[in-house]
Amino acid sequence: MWGNYSRLIFLPFFCFLLSVNYYTNLALANIQCMKTRCNHNDAPTIQYPFKLQNIQPQNCGKIGFDLSCNENHQTILELPISINFVVKKIDYKSQEIHVTDPNECIPRLISHLNISSTPFHFIDNSNSNFTFFNCSSMNTALQSHYSSIKCLSSHGYHVYALNSTLQIKDVTLSYCTKLYDMSFVPESVIFSNEDQLVLGWDTSCGNENETENECSNIVSKSKGARKKEAILVPIVSCFGILLLVTVLYHIRYTTQKDKENEARIEKFLEDYKALKPTRYSYSDIKRITNNFKNELGQGAYGTVYKGKLSSDIYVAVKLLKTSTGNGPEFINEVGTMSQIHHVNVVHLVGFCADGHTRALVYEYLPNGSLQKFISTTDFKNHFLSWDKLREIALGIAKGIEYLHQGCDQRILHFDIKPHNILLDNNFTPKISDFGLAKLCSKDQSAVSMTAARGTIGYIAPEVFSRNFGNVSYKSDVYSFGMLLLEMVGGRQNVDVVEKRSGLGYFPEWIYNLLEQGDDLREHIEVEKYAKIAKKLAIAGLWCIQWHPIDRPSMQVVVHMLEGDGDKLSMPPNPFASADPAIMNVSVIGRQLHRD
Numbered sequence: 001m002w003g004n005y006s007r008l009i010f011l012p013f014f015c016f017l018l019s020v021n022y023y024t025n026l027a028l029a030n031i032q033c034m035k036t037r038c039n040h041n042d043a044p045t046i047q048y049p050f051k052l053q054n055i056q057p058q059n060c061g062k063i064g065f066d067l068s069c070n071e072n073h074q075t076i077l078e079l080p081i082s083i084n085f086v087v088k089k090i091d092y093k094s095q096e097i098h099v100t101d102p103n104e105c106i107p108r109l110i111s112h113l114n115i116s117s118t119p120f121h122f123i124d125n126s127n128s129n130f131t132f133f134n135c136s137s138m139n140t141a142l143q144s145h146y147s148s149i150k151c152l153s154s155h156g157y158h159v160y161a162l163n164s165t166l167q168i169k170d171v172t173l174s175y176c177t178k179l180y181d182m183s184f185v186p187e188s189v190i191f192s193n194e195d196q197l198v199l200g201w202d203t204s205c206g207n208e209n210e211t212e213n214e215c216s217n218i219v220s221k222s223k224g225a226r227k228k229e230a231i232l233v234p235i236v237s238c239f240g241i242l243l244l245v246t247v248l249y250h251i252r253y254t255t256q257k258d259k260e261n262e263a264r265i266e267k268f269l270e271d272y273k274a275l276k277p278t279r280y281s282y283s284d285i286k287r288i289t290n291n292f293k294n295e296l297g298q299g300a301y302g303t304v305y306k307g308k309l310s311s312d313i314y315v316a317v318k319l320l321k322t323s324t325g326n327g328p329e330f331i332n333e334v335g336t337m338s339q340i341h342h343v344n345v346v347h348l349v350g351f352c353a354d355g356h357t358r359a360l361v362y363e364y365l366p367n368g369s370l371q372k373f374i375s376t377t378d379f380k381n382h383f384l385s386w387d388k389l390r391e392i393a394l395g396i397a398k399g400i401e402y403l404h405q406g407c408d409q410r411i412l413h414f415d416i417k418p419h420n421i422l423l424d425n426n427f428t429p430k431i432s433d434f435g436l437a438k439l440c441s442k443d444q445s446a447v448s449m450t451a452a453r454g455t456i457g458y459i460a461p462e463v464f465s466r467n468f469g470n471v472s473y474k475s476d477v478y479s480f481g482m483l484l485l486e487m488v489g490g491r492q493n494v495d496v497v498e499k500r501s502g503l504g505y506f507p508e509w510i511y512n513l514l515e516q517g518d519d520l521r522e523h524i525e526v527e528k529y530a531k532i533a534k535k536l537a538i539a540g541l542w543c544i545q546w547h548p549i550d551r552p553s554m555q556v557v558v559h560m561l562e563g564d565g566d567k568l569s570m571p572p573n574p575f576a577s578a579d580p581a582i583m584n585v586s587v588i589g590r591q592l593h594r595d
């Protein structure tokens, strides 16, 4: 089974490549996120959570911690909206960033700053609200109590930031105009004369109670987690992909196998419909016959077993004896049967030529051969009505007619006898056993034969001995005639069984009876049935005429059996021959048959 999965051998290599790719990316990311700075003199180091905007990948830093370098190689922190600080120092340990205003007026710069929209906060916690006033130097009261903000003041005017909580009445605001309010600003930011502003950023841990150490622990812990992740990710994803691909492959493989099986069944059914025989292997045959369990019969050719193709298709498997030279007969039968498609000819489902095994797979006919329905010893259990017998006779005649006329080439069976007529469920007769059959062209008047074919009693005299004429399709007609007489004679209703010994040869007895104008009424009570018997007998007697030329073709025989029996004329006596040599052979042949 694993052989089918050998193609999956590439998967570990694939995994390996995947891991290499992953680690390369990881290393690349590490290189890309490496510490950097805008110049090599006094510029602060840029590292997590800061990153160089538009240069380092997004994941190198946290959102809002974007720095950039200006044309003077200064580090710039841009805060909303468009407030640019120059970064002087970043203390990663205490998480403080020292910034200055390039225009050296922080109070003006932060007047537009909404600190809560940034990830930073003022280090000084003593926040107050301030209102800014632009006062003329004429206001001397303020001048003496408060210090003005130098960078905002201009000649003749001083700008003051007054605590918003101050009552207007407390101060003199004459010569002043209000500029703006600022909320939550530490006074150190506004009054410090230093040009630097220190901003803090929240711990990346998000827990205000944690000390810096604890936080850096967490950070390093998360670094450890990253390392673990770096190892786990490729392994897990590799296993995942391995599993997925295997499962998908398995599903594909099994569905493909199912499809192949389906296609095979489909092909068989098509063949079955087209009546084209399927070729089976020996193991197929073993499976079909369930290890040759159910034997149907034995013969010189071999053994017939019952088999099962599917739940509702039964077959008879004829396993040919390997020792006997069955090669030609086998080829003969397969070749012949492959061309035949007729309701009265048994259907070859398939064959097997595997090593030394030769088998023919036929449709299974549950009622067996005609022999057991007409033989005098078996008839009690198998009663067939005269109507049924007539139908069977007609069916066989049509089957033989088809063999003689229906195909490109004439098929001569050479072994027509009750044994070789099988009956299906509805007692439709089917000609079987084509081991002795011969193909010949239709305009061929004579068939060359190296040895006598057929069964004594049914063989036409010319087949028996070349002296009596040419072998042709008329030889099958003779055999059929014998079969017809057998059908009439084998019937219990014609009470000849006991009389036979005294009366000699049965066909002759029948002939004499009919010749005397006796229409068998004496022997068959129901007139209708007597008529059928008479019709079958007369047709049979026509068929067994000594000279092939006197015998009707099967087409004519079919007409005889289909038509009204009363119109049939009596044939010449097939047994009256001037030639005593002929008579002798005839009697020998016929007696061999009966006994």
Ligand SMILES: *[C@@H]1O[C@H](CO)[C@@H](O)[C@H](O)[C@H]1NC(C)=O
Binding pocket: 114, 115, 116, 117
């Ligand atoms: C400052 O920013 C915060 C968060 O972005 C916002 O909720 C608040 O309204 C802003 N304050 C002012 C005065 O714009």
Ligand SMILES: *[C@@H]1O[C@H](CO)[C@@H](O)[C@H](O)[C@H]1NC(C)=O
Binding pocket: 128, 129, 164, 165, 183, 184
């Ligand atoms: C500062 O101003 C805000 C409104 O901008 C107000 O909610 C707050 O109470 C003020 N704080 C003081 C101490 O006056």
Ligand SMILES: *[C@@H]1O[C@H](CO)[C@@H](O)[C@H](O)[C@H]1NC(C)=O
Binding pocket: 134, 135, 152, 153, 154, 157, 159, 179
């Ligand atoms: C204060 O007012 C004077 C006169 O109106 C003006 O020239 C000066 O620019 C103002 N100062 C500020 C900071 O607004």
Ligand SMILES: *[C@@H]1O[C@H](CO)[C@@H](O)[C@H](O)[C@H]1NC(C)=O
Binding pocket: 128, 163, 164, 165, 166, 187
């Ligand atoms: C502003 O007024 C508040 C409330 O009276 C006071 O707590 C704070 O210290 C004052 N700030 C300054 C700079 O005077």
Ligand SMILES: *[C@@H]1O[C@H](CO)[C@@H](O)[C@H](O)[C@H]1NC(C)=O
Binding pocket: 207, 208, 209
């Ligand atoms: C910080 O610690 C104090 C006291 O130890 C506690 O009351 C408070 O809930 C803690 N805050 C957080 C965010 O864990």
